[in-house]
Amino acid sequence: MTSHLFSAFQLGPLALANRIIVSPMCQYSAEHGSATPWHRVHLGQMAQSGAGLLIIEATAVEAVGRITPGCLGLYSDANERALRAVLDDVRNFSDLPIGIQLSHAGRKASSARPWDGGQLLAPEQGGWPSVAPSAIPHGQGEAPPLALDADGLVRIRQAFVDAAMRAARLGLQAVELHCAHGYLLHQFLSPIANRRMDAYGGNVANRMRYPLDVFDAVREALPASIPLGVRVSATDWVDGGWDLEQTTSFAEQLKQRGCAWIDVSSGGISPLQTIPIGPGYQVPLAQAIRRATGLPTMAVGLITDPHQAETIVQEGHADMVALARAMLWNPRWPWHAAAVLGASVKVPPQYWRSEPREARGVFAGASIGQR
Numbered sequence: 001m002t003s004h005l006f007s008a009f010q011l012g013p014l015a016l017a018n019r020i021i022v023s024p025m026c027q028y029s030a031e032h033g034s035a036t037p038w039h040r041v042h043l044g045q046m047a048q049s050g051a052g053l054l055i056i057e058a059t060a061v062e063a064v065g066r067i068t069p070g071c072l073g074l075y076s077d078a079n080e081r082a083l084r085a086v087l088d089d090v091r092n093f094s095d096l097p098i099g100i101q102l103s104h105a106g107r108k109a110s111s112a113r114p115w116d117g118g119q120l121l122a123p124e125q126g127g128w129p130s131v132a133p134s135a136i137p138h139g140q141g142e143a144p145p146l147a148l149d150a151d152g153l154v155r156i157r158q159a160f161v162d163a164a165m166r167a168a169r170l171g172l173q174a175v176e177l178h179c180a181h182g183y184l185l186h187q188f189l190s191p192i193a194n195r196r197m198d199a200y201g202g203n204v205a206n207r208m209r210y211p212l213d214v215f216d217a218v219r220e221a222l223p224a225s226i227p228l229g230v231r232v233s234a235t236d237w238v239d240g241g242w243d244l245e246q247t248t249s250f251a252e253q254l255k256q257r258g259c260a261w262i263d264v265s266s267g268g269i270s271p272l273q274t275i276p277i278g279p280g281y282q283v284p285l286a287q288a289i290r291r292a293t294g295l296p297t298m299a300v301g302l303i304t305d306p307h308q309a310e311t312i313v314q315e316g317h318a319d320m321v322a323l324a325r326a327m328l329w330n331p332r333w334p335w336h337a338a339a340v341l342g343a344s345v346k347v348p349p350q351y352w353r354s355e356p357r358e359a360r361g362v363f364a365g366a367s368i369g370q371r
Helices: 037-047 077-091 150-169 184-189 204-221 244-256 283-293 306-314 325-329 333-341 349-354
Strands: 009-011 014-016 020-022 053-060 098-103 174-179 228-233 262-265 297-300 320-323
Touching: 020 333, 037 053, 037 077, 053 174, 077 098, 077 150, 098 150, 150 174, 150 204, 174 184, 174 204, 184 204, 204 228, 204 244, 228 244, 244 283, 262 283, 283 297, 306 320, 306 333, 320 325, 325 333
Parallel strands: 020 053, 020 320, 053 098, 098 174, 174 228, 228 262, 262 297, 297 320
Antiparallel strands: 009 014
């Protein structure tokens, strides 16, 4: 049997061994934006997973753009040094391609960590003023963010560029811009969060303008060898919000600018969202964007079963599947999927002896000898 999920894929100039993507997963465990020993352990596990690409968690491009005080950042020399030390260790034992997701939380910044309740932090709790397209709070009763002026827009665009250049210096092999889940670039796209009266608000073309400006600036700053993709929320799941039709138009604009892939998620802009949760519930959104634009597409969201993932790729619903919670639950998910689907994955030799008899051949090139 030949598995489509485990077939090679070309993501722009980057060659992937298979179609499984370790999705960006916030760990809320940084200190002043800098990676810690937790990231060494976490990314070390994910880099041994046998996936095709590992994308580091949403990484803030400026301190006020962190979701929580524990969010990873790439806005200072200290952040860059700390992440370099982690990556050096991880790369000693894995050649799995590693990318990063660059983000700005906008009005969803200054939140407590999820295990501390996840709500807006007041200044006396260590919180900070947030910024957004418009002075509209995310949740009822929250303090409104500061509406960005022209200088603020220039500052944040440059912050994305600077972080992308740091990512290139770190040898990261792909960059994804976070335009989803209610964070800043998604806030510009959605009429729920964007009530501006200037060139960055109003009709859909104006609301797309700033995220496209950021994409253009980052694409220009990155070397051609590093593909640049975008994560989108294909719908807000709120009447009158951002929707699939607008997302498709946005994706077409990104395609013209050299976007290497679209990572299709949804929601996050409003507590009023009504999401029809179920296995693979976002896959039809990815399929629709892939069909309309021809862009390489990642499907994400309650993809947990190897046969389910295989079908998504085999039937052309998406080119890749991105796993998050499933990988936290089982960091060896690709190993086990390969066993189910009759494929093989690259595994470090320290683990070769773990290959079960009933799954011989899953570990590519494995050979054990002992006196």
